[in-house]
Amino acid sequence: MAHYLAELYSPKPAWLALDQxxxxxxxEAIGSGMGALSALGVEAIALGETDAATLHAPSxxxxxxxxAPDAAAIAALVSGIAASGxxxxxxxxxxxGPGVDLNGHLPQLAAL
Structure with missing residues (x-):
């Protein structure tokens, strides 16, 4: 079963102060680490800027x-992101977490 990671992020002052x-x-350092993650089956589905005009938009x-194909590959991705600085x-x-379709998710919500 495929596993997914959804990240939301904003720059810190350290990024804003970093020169080009x-x-x-x-x-470049991040790019060099992507090969090993790709070999584990990790793939970026979408990346971008959040739309502040969306109802209930994040900050x-x-x-x-x-x-990724499994939890171990997602764990490697999260660890790699952290190790990159x-x-x-x-x-x-x-x-x-693992992804399910709507018919699989509704029982998860109902079980609460």
Whole structure:
């Protein structure tokens, strides 16, 4: 069963203070780590800027949605993100778990 990670994140002052060369170096380091995650089956489904005009929009400025074949691959992704220094630059909220369809999710809600 596929597992997913949904991230919401906003830049910290450390990111805003980082010059363009520092940002480029940071992105290069992140890119170099993606090969190992891809080998585990991790894929970025969508990344972007949140739409502040959406009803109940989050306060975070950006989102990323990832898919992986299992919980171990998602754990590797979350660990890799942390090891990259991402959290030094971005306040992040992570939501992860196995994905189900609507007919599988409604019983989860009903069971509460």
């Amino acid at each position: 060369n520092g940002r480029r170096q940071f992105f 975070q400025k950006f989102f990323a949605i990832w898919r 991402w959290h030094d630059y971005f306040d992040t909220i992570n939501a992860a």
